Structures are given as structure tokens and as C-alpha cells.
Amino acid sequence: SRKPLIAGNWKMNKNVSEGAALAAEIAGADIDYSTRDVLFAPPFTGIYAVAEAVKKAGGKALVAAQNIYFEESGAFTGEVSSGMIKSAGASWVILGHSERRSIFGETDEIINKKVKKALADGLSVILCVGETLWEREAKAEVETVLAQTGKGLEGVEDLSNVVIAYEPVWAIGTGKTASPADAEAMHKAIREYIAKIRSSAAAENIRILYGGSMKPDNAKELMACPDIDGGLVGGASLKADQFLKIINFDK
Numbered sequence: 001s002r003k004p005l006i007a008g009n010w011k012m013n014k015n016v017s018e019g020a021a022l023a024a025e026i027a028g029a030d031i032d033y034s035t036r037d038v039l040f041a042p043p044f045t046g047i048y049a050v051a052e053a054v055k056k057a058g059g060k061a062l063v064a065a066q067n068i069y070f071e072e073s074g075a076f077t078g079e080v081s082s083g084m085i086k087s088a089g090a091s092w093v094i095l096g097h098s099e100r101r102s103i104f105g106e107t108d109e110i111i112n113k114k115v116k117k118a119l120a121d122g123l124s125v126i127l128c129v130g131e132t133l134w135e136r137e138a139k140a141e142v143e144t145v146l147a148q149t150g151k152g153l154e155g156v157e158d159l160s161n162v163v164i165a166y167e168p169v170w171a172i173g174t175g176k177t178a179s180p181a182d183a184e185a186m187h188k189a190i191r192e193y194i195a196k197i198r199s200s201a202a203a204e205n206i207r208i209l210y211g212g213s214m215k216p217d218n219a220k221e222l223m224a225c226p227d228i229d230g231g232l233v234g235g236a237s238l239k240a241d242q243f244l245k246i247i248n249f250d251k
């Protein structure tokens with residue numbers, strides 16, 4: 001069975017000392033790491049201090065970057081590579097977040113290059129997919145999400161270090177959550193698609209997270225859905241008490 005993963009995407013929030021303090025407070029709290037994985041994704045500038053704070057707190061939380069470039073080094077001003085985030089203490093990376101797609105123009109092709117680069121370098125990947133409100137109203141949400149999934153994973157045969165995060169764009173930062181039934185339907189469609197394009201074993205094993213206004217008061221219900229294996233949490237991951245309640249959704 002799949003171990004739940006509760007991941008906090010801090011987005012462009014928290015400076016070095018604020019990030020270290022938040023990670024220390026959460027990682028040092030009462031968390032049963034044998035029954036759940038916990039992950040922090042600070043901005044690049046916070047990775048080293050967050051990784052150190054987690055170690056010091058004796059926690060087993062994972063540390064991720066929110067992006068990488070698909071080259072390792074060279075004349076790419078402003079970019080950061082997988083080797084660099086690894087040397088700072090990250091072992092995971094979030095790729096293809098809707099904000100990367102819509103604000104920074106990342107295409108499925110670019111995201112696929114990043115996925116392959118990260119996996120080749122031994123990082124684990126959270127690949128984000130999700131439809132816009134317009135696509136949902138046009139009843140193209142399943143088609144959109146499965147296309148993003150297939151293109152993002154093109155050429156990636158082994159999915160053991162891949163997690164998919166389904167984040168409906170209209171639910172991100174809006175306070176609107178997909179209903180558990182709608183979220184479950186999409187997660188199930190993604191899992192069936194993985195079975196079709198890879199194998200039933202890959203589909204059975206891959207974790208699919210829900211993201212979009214996940215909060216302490218809706219986490220339990222979402223997590224109870226059979227195909228929802230965790231959360232990718234934005235706003236509520238910035239407050240220790242709220243994030244801890246989501247981590248301990250079953251307590």
C-alpha cells in the first residue's frame with residue numbers, strides 16, 4: 001500500500017531564518033514518520049538552512065526544490081541545477097507547477113526535460129498537473145490532465161521515484177477545493193492512465209497527491225479517498241500548527 005506524502009510548497013515565501021525556524025518547529029513535533037512522509041519545499045535560498053534544521057531537529061522530513069533547469073551548469077543566468085540543489089541538501093524537486101506553466105511559460109516539453117534530468121541525477125520528482133477553470137467548464141479537464149501526465153513522463157519508464165500532484169488551477173490559493181468526489185475521480189483517471197501507458201504495477205505503486213486549498217478542515221475527507229495519497233499544500237504549509245494538523249490528518 002502507498003505511504004501518504006504531505007508536502008508543503010512554500011512558493012516565494014520565507015527568508016533563510018524564517019524557513020529554518022518553520023522547518024525546525026514542524027520537523028521536531030510529534031510525527032509518525034513510519035506511516036507518512038513529510039516534505040518541505042522552500043525557495044532555493046532556504047534549502048540549505050531547512051535541510052540543516054531538519055537534521056538538527058532529528059526529524060525525517062524530506063527537502064525539495066520548487067524547480068530546476070534541465071542543464072547542469074554553464075551560461076544560464078538565473079538558473080539552478082539538480083547538482084546544486086543536491087549539494088544544498090535537497091533530494092526532491094517539484095516540477096511543472098501551474099505557476100511555472102502559466103507565469104513562466106513552461107511547456108510540457110520543457111517540464112519533461114526537467115523530469116528526466118532530475119531522475120537521472122537521483123532526485124525524486126513531484127510532477128504537477130491540473131486543468132484551468134476554462135478547461136473544466138469546457139469539460140476538457142480529464143483530457144488536459146492526462147495529456148500533461150503523458151507528456152511530462154515521456155521517455156520515463158521507471159516511475160518508482162515519481163509522484164504526481166493533481167492541482168486544479170481554479171482551486172489554488174482561492175479557498176475553493178475540489179470536492180472529494182471530483183478529486184477522487186481525477187486521481188482514479190490518472191491512475192488508470194498510468195496503468196495504460198506503463199503497467200498496472202506502476203499504477204498501483206505511484207502516489208498521487210491532491211493540491212489546491214488543502215486545509216486542516218478538509219484534509220481528512222480528501223485523504224480518505226482511495227486514490228488520494230497525500231497533499232501538496234501551499235498556504236496552509238506556511239503555518240506550523242496548520243501544516244501539523246494536515247500531516248496528522250488521521251489523528
Ligand code: 13P
Nearest residue numbers: 009172173212213234235
Ligand atoms: P494552496 O494550498 O495555497 O491553494 O496552494 C496549492 C499549491 O499550489 C501547492 O503547490
